[in-house]
Amino acid sequence: MTELTALTLAEARDGLRKRAFSAAELADAHIVAIEQARALNAYVLETPDTARAMAKNADARLKAGDARPLEGLPLGIKDLFATKDVRTTACSRILDNFVPTYESTVTTQLWRDGAVMLGKLNNDEFAMGSSNETSCFGPVVNPWRRTRTRVNPSSALQEGASRVDPTCDGSNTPLVPGGSSGGSAVAVAALLCLGATATDTGGSIRQPATFTGTVGIKPTYGRCSRWGIVAFASSLDQAGPITRTVRDAAILLRSMAGHDPKDSTSVDRAVPDYEAALGKPVKGMTIGIPNEYRLDGMAPEIDALWKQGVAWLKDAGANIVDVSLPHTKYALPAYYIVAPAEASSNLARYDGVRYGLRSPGRDVIGMYEKTRAEGFGAEVRRRVMIGTYVLSAGYYDAYYLRAQKVRTLIKRDFEECFAKGVDAILTPATPTDAFGIGEKAGASPIEMYLNDVFTVTVNMAGLPGIAVPAGLSADGLPLGLQLIGRPFDEETLFTLGAALEQAAGRFKAERWW
Amino acid sequence: MSVDAATVRRIAHLARIAVADDEIAHLQGELNAILAFVEQLSEVITDGIEPMTSVIPMEMKKREDKVTDGGISEDVLRNAPAREGNYFLVPKVVE
Numbered sequence: 001m002t003e004l005t006a007l008t009l010a011e012a013r014d015g016l017r018k019r020a021f022s023a024a025e026l027a028d029a030h031i032v033a034i035e036q037a038r039a040l041n042a043y044v045l046e047t048p049d050t051a052r053a054m055a056k057n058a059d060a061r062l063k064a065g066d067a068r069p070l071e072g073l074p075l076g077i078k079d080l081f082a083t084k085d086v087r088t089t090a091c092s093r094i095l096d097n098f099v100p101t102y103e104s105t106v107t108t109q110l111w112r113d114g115a116v117m118l119g120k121l122n123n124d125e126f127a128m129g130s131s132n133e134t135s136c137f138g139p140v141v142n143p144w145r146r147t148r149t150r151v152n153p154s155s156a157l158q159e160g161a162s163r164v165d166p167t168c169d170g171s172n173t174p175l176v177p178g179g180s181s182g183g184s185a186v187a188v189a190a191l192l193c194l195g196a197t198a199t200d201t202g203g204s205i206r207q208p209a210t211f212t213g214t215v216g217i218k219p220t221y222g223r224c225s226r227w228g229i230v231a232f233a234s235s236l237d238q239a240g241p242i243t244r245t246v247r248d249a250a251i252l253l254r255s256m257a258g259h260d261p262k263d264s265t266s267v268d269r270a271v272p273d274y275e276a277a278l279g280k281p282v283k284g285m286t287i288g289i290p291n292e293y294r295l296d297g298m299a300p301e302i303d304a305l306w307k308q309g310v311a312w313l314k315d316a317g318a319n320i321v322d323v324s325l326p327h328t329k330y331a332l333p334a335y336y337i338v339a340p341a342e343a344s345s346n347l348a349r350y351d352g353v354r355y356g357l358r359s360p361g362r363d364v365i366g367m368y369e370k371t372r373a374e375g376f377g378a379e380v381r382r383r384v385m386i387g388t389y390v391l392s393a394g395y396y397d398a399y400y401l402r403a404q405k406v407r408t409l410i411k412r413d414f415e416e417c418f419a420k421g422v423d424a425i426l427t428p429a430t431p432t433d434a435f436g437i438g439e440k441a442g443a444s445p446i447e448m449y450l451n452d453v454f455t456v457t458v459n460m461a462g463l464p465g466i467a468v469p470a471g472l473s474a475d476g477l478p479l480g481l482q483l484i485g486r487p488f489d490e491e492t493l494f495t496l497g498a499a500l501e502q503a504a505g506r507f508k509a510e511r512w513w
Numbered sequence: 514m515s516v517d518a519a520t521v522r523r524i525a526h527l528a529r530i531a532v533a534d535d536e537i538a539h540l541q542g543e544l545n546a547i548l549a550f551v552e553q554l555s556e557v558i559t560d561g562i563e564p565m566t567s568v569i570p571m572e573m574k575k576r577e578d579k580v581t582d583g584g585i586s587e588d589v590l591r592n593a594p595a596r597e598g599n600y601f602l603v604p605k606v607v608e
Contacts, residue, residue, distance in 0.1 A: 101588035221568045235568065264574050265567075333551040344528060351529070353601050355592035364604045365529070373531035381530055385540070386547055388528040389516065398514070399551070404564035406557050411568065444546045462568025487569060 004029035005191040009073055009248035012194055016062055016072045023062065023072025027055035027116055030074045034118060034192050039513045042186040044079050044137045045087055045120040054116040061114065070255055071114035076193035078184050079120040080127055081107050081239075082228040086117075090230040091135035092125045094350045094375025096357040104228025105260045106197060106239045113255040118193050122183030125377045126347065127204055127232045130451035131440065132182025134379040139437050140182040142175040142212060143190040143509035147476035175434040175477070178208030178451070184242045185212040189509055195243040195252050199229060201236045202335055203430075203455030206467035206482060209242050211434040213469045213478030213507035215249045215497065216242045218455075220488045221462035222267035223253075225260030233342035234265075236335075236459040245506070246468060246497040250274035253490065269488065277491035278498045283317030285496070288422040292328035293454060295431060302428045302479065305471050309426055309481040312503035313496065323422060325413040330406050331457040336449060337390050337403035338460075343380075344387025350375060382445065411461040418486050424496055427454050429480035433473040458484055466493040470504045478507050514552070515545045 004026050007015065015021055031048045051074060058072030082088045082100035089095040103111075111117070124134040132140040177186045181198035185208035188196050198205040200218035209216030217240045224239040231237065241252035254275070259268040289310060294303070314320055352358035352371035359374045361367035376384065390399035417425065431453055440448050458465035463484055470481045481500060485493045516524070521541045525532040532540065586599050595602035 098592050101585070101591055222571070235565075261574075261576070265569075265571070267569065267571065327557070330554055330557055333554050336547060336551055337554075348529075352594060353603055354589075356594070358594035361604065364606050366531075367604050368529040369526075369531035372529055376530065382540070382543055382547075384528050384530065385521075385524050386544060389520075389524045389544070389548075392524070392527060395514075401564050402554055402557075402559060403551075404566075405559040405562040406554055407565040408562050409557065409559070411565065445543055446546055446550045449550075460568075 005033045007194070008245050009194040009243060009251055010245070012073055013070070013251070017067060019062070023055040023058035023116065024052065026072060027051045027074050027118070030118055030193060037190055037192055037513050040141045040143060040186050040190055041138055042122055042140055042183045042190065042192055043076065043119045044089070044091060044122045044183065047086060047117055047119045050086070051116050051118050058114055058116060068112070068114035069251070070110060072116060073114070073194050074116040074118045075110060076118050076121045076184060076187040076196040077107055078123050078181055078197050078199060080123055080199050080230045081197055082230070083107060083117070083120065086120065088120065088230070089136070090126050091123050091137055092375065092377070092380065093136045094357050094372070095355070098355050102228060105225035105262060106229065106256045109255050109258065110197070115255070121187055121196055124180035124182065125380050126230065126343070127180035127199055127201055128343070128379050128383055129179040130203065130207055130448050131176035131435070132179040132208070133176060133437065134179070134377050136377060140177050140186050141437070142177040142434050143186060143511070143513065144175060144212060144434060144477050145512065146171040146173065146175070173436045176211070176437050178211035178434065180204035181208045181216075181242060185209055185214055185216070188212070188214045188242050188244055190513070195241055195248050197239060197256065198242045199237055199239050200459065201232050201339060202459050203452035205240045205242060206455045206465055207430050207451055209467045210429040210469070210478065210480030213509065214242050214244055215246050215466070215468055215501070216240065217249050217253060217466040217490065217493065218458065218464060219253060219257060219490055220464045222265050223257045223464070223488065223490070225258070225263040225266045227260055227262040231346040233339040234346060235342060236339060246494060246501045247275060247278055249466070250278060250494045267488070272491055274490060274494050277494040280495045281317065282313065282496060282499045285318045285423045285492070286421050287313050287318045287320050287496070288323035288417055288425040289320060290323050290325045290328065290425055290427060292325050293427045295453070298431060301473055302431060305479050305481065306426070306428050309470055309500060312500055313426065315503070316499045321422065323417045323420070323425065325417060325457070327406065327409045327413050328457055331410050331460050332449060332453055334403040334406040334410070335456045335460060336386070337399050338407065340383040340387035341391050341400050342387070344384045344391065347380070347384055407460050410457060414461050414463060414484070423492050425484040427482045427484065429454060429467040429482040433475060433477035433479055454482060463487060464490045464493055466497045468497045468500045468504070469507045470500060472507065514548055516541060516548065
């Protein structure tokens with residue numbers, strides 16, 4: 001029998017129902033795998049006792065023939081989701097040993113459907129980062145390592161892992177998994193859970209999924225409740241799953257999504273059976289290719305991957321059309337006004353009074369200032385300050401208001417494109433493959449921000465986007481493609497994502513840890 | 514637009530983040546790099562464009578004005594760094 005941790009979520013679900021193994025065995029296999037993978041630093045809190053108790057309950061339901069949709073399936077939870085009686089930190093010192101007395105809506109729904117919690121996953125502090133290096137628990141290590149290849153990038157892309165010779169001299173430089181959901185992506189890629197929750201404000205699901213060869217979907221804004229998720233930028237934040245296959249993402253999203261009266265921006269519309277969208281015909285669908293995503297100086301292997309994606313969808317019967325999204329280049333600068341502005345407001349609550357860290361000061365203002373200086377890491381301090389500046393008297397119109405107008409234009413670009421009958425837009429997911437831990441430490445913050453150049457437009461317009469692994473770089477690292485859909489049309493993304501997955505195959509990291 | 518050292522100090526104070534003197538120059542450089550990056554938005558023509566207020570058009574939901582929660586003071590105080598009885602304790606605010 002295949003190792004239990006190597007099963008997909010769908011395979012494990014079916015295996016549990018056939019009683020091929022028990023939920024307890026499945027949980028135990030993961031608990032052991034997590035213990036052996038601590039070098040990756042994916043989990044910031046392991047909850048084996050909770051997992052075993054939940055698995056025991058699941059086994060009873062399975063035995064009684066009363067299984068719920070996710071019965072007995074072990075998941076990892078990004079540490080941005082509040083979990084009742086389980087420490088939740090957003091990987092920031094400022095939350096210290098915060099133990100919520102409530103459960104986020106998304107995780108509540110996962111437990112309602114029978115899932116098992118393995119623990120809390122590392123992320124960039126307050127989800128601010130693209131490499132998981134800003135976490136107060138330290139960086140997460142990507143299970144993928146560079147292998148020197150003897151083939152040129154374009155043929156490596158077509159052949160996937162088979163053309164990469166692992167016996168070649170590789171580089172053992174530890175690589176970042178991307179961020180902010182780096183722990184989620186690594187836990188899934190390294191077989192430390194069957195699927196993980198994640199959040200995406202500018203690319204935080206899709207970029208780490210791409211860097212680790214996993215699947216990640218950011219649903220339409222409003223699809224998942226944000227209640228109980230530590231807030232970063234409220235008009236952009238959305239929860240979504242990271243999984244090993246498109247089918248698994250469809251299964252998890254169905255449980256995560258849905259209306260919640262506690263989040264006034266969550267949308268009251270039925271959640272479809274996303275899994276049913278897999279295998280639907282691609283024939284006749286229209287796929288837009290936006291010229292503006294062809295960046296100056298873009299790595300030839302990214303362009304080659306994109307062309308390959310186009311060819312795969314064409315082979316599957318899709319019509320390919322060129323589209324224009326003229327305001328694309330302004331999405332990232334507008335994001336770096338809107339997101340810090342909202343963050344500076346959201347993070348005002350961390351003042352050392354009601355929860356989290358408190359550093360004593362001369363007076364109450366001194367206490368606030370010292371608490372926030374010691375509790376926030378460098379990237380968070382920087383963003384809070386930028387946000388404070390762009391919202392301050394005299395600058396609001398020049399920065400924030402202008403950025404929100406640009407956002408309207410970005411959204412309009414997409415609307416015009418979809419109005420012409422385009423079903424989805426295909427782009428590369430990231431401009432590069434994974435980079436080394438510490439490699440960008442000396443660079444300007446802007447260089448790190450550029451990681452999200454292809455993903456951030458989707459958040460600015462509130463649209464759904466899925467990242468699917470599609471090939472390997474010349475260094476043997478995963479690369480991905482992104483599909484962008486119409487609002488609330490996640491089903492089309494699952495249909496097309498599954499078609500790409502079928503053509504590209506799956507990509508697995510060799511275990512070395 | 515760019516910020517000088519005095520502005521960095523003012524922003525830090527507005528943001529309620531203590532900044533040491535030897536951090537100012539570095540922060541100033543970083544903030545100016547970000548401000549220079551977002552400067553490209555000034556080339557976009559935004560005349561007559563409505564600023565975005567909601568990515569997904571939705572009506573504001575209203576609910577009946579009634580108490581739906583409460584009586585959980587222990588929960589609210591559970592993570593307090595300092596408390597006395599049912600109060601959060603803070604340094605002296607009023608002399």
